[in-house]
Amino acid sequence: MSILNQDQSDYWNGEVGQRWAAQHRALDAVFAPFTEALFARAALAPGDRVLDIGCGAGETTLIAARTVGGGGQVTGADLSEPLLATARARAAQEAPGTAPVAWLRADAQTHDFGSSFTHVLSRFGVMFFEDSAAAFANLRRALAPGGRLSFVCWRGMEENAWVMVPRERVLPLLPQVEPPRPGAPGPFRFADAATLLPLLEAAEFRAISCEAIDRAMVLGDTPQVAADFVATRGPIARLLHEQDPALKETALNVITAGFAERFGNGPVALGAACWLVTAQA
Template identity: 55%
Template structure:
């Protein structure tokens, strides 16, 4: 079994490159969830926003438009390929500072009104240290709003393809519950607990359920499903014939008849920095 790699290595390797290449498609697919995050963040003109795990920049760019030129956005990620894509995109509204850094240890000024993240906080190697650092980045009374995936079984956009692949290959051993990964905070109580322990007040989670469009037809949906997220990881080390059978199983599992919409299930977690 290969040695595990750090999150910095992971997001600066082929995964980060692939997500940068797929920026437009990923933003389209996740748009209904991005809308839910921004509604929950309730951004106001002139605020200072810190976007954690900003990736290719979609949430930072949208936040900049909402807070306007009197505000400011700091957008942070460990992935150099994704930040390069973000910096190349047109921006308007508030100025954006793109920062390549680890949110667990970066020395933030305690000046931000809002910390937000679209699917970035599940990948911390030390969640408690990271959230404590983010709390220190907020001014007293500042707000946090983050999106995290709920359980795998509730996320058909992943699970339909995953079940199909597992009809061909054995299921891998589960990761430890506190290991970084997309479903790290599938248990909403675990998320509110770490926010409480990190010094936040009024931590709460609200379920967000949306259908997302993963492809214009079954072929496009298959390409998306086997390229992004946990299913791509299942396929990565397979020999060519086994991979072909697994991809064929995914294709057979996809609904026919045009646009493919599958369910996505998240937590919107909110909290405030104590006054």
Template identity: 50%
Template sequence: MAAPDLTQAEYWNGEAGRRWARHQATFDAVFTPLTERLFGRADLQSGDIVLDIGCGAGATTLRAAEAVGPTGRVTAADVSAPLLAVTAERVAARPAGGAAIDLVEADAQTHAFAPGTFDRVISRFGIMFFDDSLAAFANLLGALREGGRLAVLCWRTLPENAWIAHPLDLVQSLVPEPAPTPPDAPGPFRFAAAERLADILAAAGFRDIAFAAVDEALMLGRSETGDARAAAEEAATFSLDLGPASRLVRDQAPEIRAQAFARVQHAFEARAQDGVVRLDAACWLVTATR
């Protein structure tokens, strides 16, 4: 989530975007169950033309390209140049003969996509950060062909997402309390209340709007030897270096960071089973048609 004094573009083109780009493989692995759920409902067909919003480091773009095959096409849009650079590397490294992939560094809220072009619009956690959600979804509606379909993931409430809430609870007493986020400000839990997004989609002109609750346990850490402490160390590193809790501790004094890490590792070690630390994630999988 961007700091209050930064735009989303500034945030994702700065240190946050570079950090996500460096650790792309870790994020892809953690979010694998959620990616599978998205594509289980996206209904991509051979030859489809797909728009991937907030494509990040390209995991969903490459998966979409596989689904639509050599007669299809995927446009991957993101505001982050560092993440798009990783996507470009991954696209260049794939075998020849797949779907064409176009990369667009742009804000999907305002970018002039060719009208009526896309059969599908997909997004894995890229829709919660628009400055003007209604304008953004109206723009995406215009990019879809008649009968085209939207399929996106967004987070449900913080308490339902233990993978975020648990480490946050553990470290909050060590650091200054963060400023509260206004309810409709860009942020991960912007659409935790399904009605808010449903109203926006309807106002933008979408129909057949449906919400499916998605619940998955995310694997935050794993030890090949089954060692609980090693798995907990990996999970704590993810949570405090890369996950949402990292913003609370990253700029703290070394002794505070050490205390936070010790707390989270100890708690995760108690939760480890067979050398794996898993915590629950809760999302909405939202579909709609033009």
């Protein structure tokens, strides 16, 4: 397998990928509002041939397989073998009548997917390409004429309260945090749509739509569960990734206390802001 994005491959095949695989159900529950928005816009139909980029533990791939049915075909592609192993195990439990699924450990920037898919989908997977221009051009080649691309990606960090609220609690505990390198892979790479749309145009997509959508995300049923989620997955987890265990524990306690002040002992729901992007081959 040709991997252009070696840093991301190493990251997602190590402890982080194993942790996300073990906790995939919580992740799918938190992201459910955006999963629903993605599939509502994609409007898959029976018999479609779907490529899911950054499929992770398989939630979106399996939804696609159920939607297109036995006459369709679905491929889930990801860099993380721990997540793909979980996805394969989940697929084995699917009821008859779903589309057959091929699971690929593949770099979307370089892998030859052929050119027969009617849809390319991604839920929060397109922001981590090392070379976004190469990736979108390759995904354009994967689509049959008239095929469609549909994905969700995060808007700006400052628009995402689910990140900003715990981040403001954690930052005083950390050494100086360097700002992300412009254009570097990361969750908020396409915060500004002006950096995204030219890439799609250069890849010869047409009828491009980029809609701002906002949803409340329930991070957990209690402050403790919600704090564990943000401290072990997503942007806050990346801040804490290389810190010592004592600091991580302190950060978890500080986030929990902050959520409890705001939400009492009940569910923690904070705003999340994304782009919902569609385009046609």
